[in-house]
Amino acid sequence: MTRFPAESLMVVFQFLFLCLFFPVAANASPWVFNAGSTAVVTGGTKGIGLAIVEEFAALNCTTIVCARNEEDLSKLSSDMLAKYDGEERVFTFRADVSTKKGRGELTEFVRERFNGRLDILVNNVGTNIRKPTSEYDAEEVEFIMRTNFHSCFELSKSCYSMMKRRPNEMTSSIINIGSVAGDPGGCMWTGTPYSASKGAMNQLTGNLACEWGR
Secondary structure: OOOOOOOHHHHHOHHHHHHEEEOOOOOOOOOOOOOEEEEEEEEEOHHHHHHHHHHHHHHOEEEEEEEEHHHHOOOOOOOOHOOOOOOEEEEEEEEOOHHHHHHHHHHHHHHHOOOOOOEEEEEOOOOOOOOOOHHOOOOHHHHHHHHHHHHHHHHHHHHHHOOOOOOOOOOOEEEEEOOOOOOOOOOOOOHHHHHHHHHHHHHHHHHHHHOOOO
């Protein structure tokens, strides 16, 4: 059994708005995973997503990283293979999870690669366009909502069957990377659609926790 060291979770918790745990034995810590646990991280080639991928690899989890840029994915794959002497701890998959097609392709790849069982889903992908509210057009608002919120909602749904656990099985976890911009009463110069998308994610988080995290 491997427990996440406190320092490795710092970057996660600073930006975390959901950690949803599926049923687990009453005396078990939800932040415990076996070496070899399976994970998916969207937007995992840069920033917070990359930091999470690196921690999962260090903990000997097998991780699928999804992103849109093939060059970034190739570099990540090469770096991880070099770091772990050719051991494949990280697999990459190119897809745009803001689209139904991209989400479907990723879900099918995950199902085949992990034989229908997923332990950790990190909904990290996100985007923003900063400008005054009156200057946004409908396409920009739709793009932000589709990327930040719809991808999170739909991937959580499509991965649910792979993550549902029976009593006393090792827990599975959905982690949504939110933002203080989505907090109730928050007022930040991040762009109105971005704040709205993160607020929607916050509400999704609470509702999924009530429905699935029991």
